[in-house]
Amino acid sequence: xxxxxxxxxxxxxxxxxxxxxxxxxxxxxxxxxxxxxxxxxxxxxxxxxxxxxxxxxxxxxxxxxxxxxxxxxxxxxxxxxxxxxxxxxxxxxxxxxxxxxxxxxxxxxxxxxxxxxxxxxxxxxxxxxxxxxxxxxxxxxxxxxxxxxxxxxxxxxxxxxxxxxxxxxxxxxxxxxxxxxxxxxxxxxxxxxxxxxxxxxxxxxxxxxxxxxxxxxxxxxxxxxxxxxxxxxxxxxxxxxxxxxxxxxxxxxxxxxxxxxxxxxxxxxxxxxxxxxxxxxxxxxxxxxxxxxxxxxxxxxx
Numbered sequence: 001x002x003x004x005x006x007x008x009x010x011x012x013x014x015x016x017x018x019x020x021x022x023x024x025x026x027x028x029x030x031x032x033x034x035x036x037x038x039x040x041x042x043x044x045x046x047x048x049x050x051x052x053x054x055x056x057x058x059x060x061x062x063x064x065x066x067x068x069x070x071x072x073x074x075x076x077x078x079x080x081x082x083x084x085x086x087x088x089x090x091x092x093x094x095x096x097x098x099x100x101x102x103x104x105x106x107x108x109x110x111x112x113x114x115x116x117x118x119x120x121x122x123x124x125x126x127x128x129x130x131x132x133x134x135x136x137x138x139x140x141x142x143x144x145x146x147x148x149x150x151x152x153x154x155x156x157x158x159x160x161x162x163x164x165x166x167x168x169x170x171x172x173x174x175x176x177x178x179x180x181x182x183x184x185x186x187x188x189x190x191x192x193x194x195x196x197x198x199x200x201x202x203x204x205x206x207x208x209x210x211x212x213x214x215x216x217x218x219x220x221x222x223x224x225x226x227x228x229x230x231x232x233x234x235x236x237x238x239x240x241x242x243x244x245x246x247x248x249x250x251x252x253x254x255x256x257x258x259x260x261x262x263x264x265x266x267x268x269x270x271x272x273x274x275x276x277x278x279x280x281x282x283x284x285x286x287x288x289x290x291x292x293x294x295x296x297x298x299x300x301x302x
Contacts, residue, residue: 035280037093037130038065040072047277050140058137061100062121063130069093072283074271076264078131080120081302082286087127091284094131095274097138097146097267098260106133138270145273146208146266153265154185166207167225172200175227175253182229188261189299190292194242195253201226208262213237220245220252227253231262261290 037060045052052058061078071091075082077098086094099106101117111117124131138145143165151160151168161167170178176197183191204227205219211230216238219228233239238254245252264287271285289301 035069035278036065037063037067037069037132040069040093040278041065041132043277044134044274045137047273048137048141050137050142052137056136057099057104058133058135061096061106061131061133062124063128067092067128067130069130069281071281072271072274072278073286074267074274074283075286076260076267076288079288080123082288083120083124083127083129083131085286087123087129089284091282091286092127092129094129094286095134095267095270096131097133097135097263097270099133100131134270138266144266145270146263147206149266149269150186150206150208150262152269154182166205168204168206170201170204172202175199175201178204178227179255182255182257186257186261186265187290188257189290189297190258190294192256193253194239194256195227195246196251199226199251199253201253203227204229206230208257208266209259211238213241216254217241220254226251227255229255229257229262231257231259258290258292260288264288 041060069092071089072093072095073082073086073089073091074095075086076096078094078096078100082096083094086092101108101111101120108117123129143151147166151157151165156168159168159170161169173181174197175193175195178201179191179193182188203224205222205225207215207219207228207230209231211228211233213234216228216230216233219225220238220242230238233254233256242252242254268285268287271283274283291302293299
């Protein structure tokens with residue numbers, strides 16, 4: 001059998017055919033990987049392992065479910081700085097744990113003419129960014145998404161109580177050393193502690209975010225709990241109860257991480273969790289710089 005050498009014309013025709021086939025394949029691949037905000041939310045609902053409730057804060061705050069998503073950014077809160085960084089990295093869906101517009105319900109009625117609100121709203125709309133809040137159901141997940149994230153960040157997998165993922169056991173480490181290790185591992189500038197620095201810590205409870213009086217008393221009143229680690233609490237309720245408990249002869253302590261800092265590891269873990277079932281587009285966590293500083297150590301990163 002004789003194989004003819006192809007002419008230049010034959011070569012060009014064949015090359016064009018290959019290029020056309022590659023283009024068609026590229027278009028087909030691109031089309032197959034297109035995903036909307038609504039599709040992403042449905043996947044989240046199916047993977048959480050907790051029933052989706054009708055009355056929830058977990059909704060689209062900005063944008064709509066039909067918007068095409070090129071990339072996802074998770075964050076503790078969708079500040080203007082966070083959404084600007086998300087847009088710069090090509091992530092046009094921001095999944096935030098806290099509200100985007102200054103109130104738990106994202107009620108912006110009183111801000112309709114506010115220049116700061118309008119600047120942020122304009123940026124979000126011009127950059128086609130959809131903001132989805134994942135709060136109620138992330139906390140309802142088993143284990144709680146924020147607690148699991150913190151446990152991983154702190155390296156406490158071996159300390160967790162197998163019967164209660166919010167409880168952790170230790171070997172009597174002094175409170176001061178315990179607090180310093182948390183401060184270092186979570187990179188907190190403004191961590192605060194209430195309690196005797198020399199007190200041995202054998203059992204700690206986590207109650208991240210905002211801890212109410214009822215929640216704080218329920219934990220601190222248990223004889224086997226030495227310290228509760230929380231985001232924040234009113235100084236006239238949980239604080240006062242903890243001080244009275246200590247003054248009455250009980251060794252009790254409270255470590256305050258700050259509301260946002262306490263939940264940040266959870267949203268970092270959320271990005272890792274999402275990558276497990278969203279393969280079409282990139283997913284990343286965008287860290288928020290701690291906004292507070294002490295007068296003797298001023299730091300400002302905005």
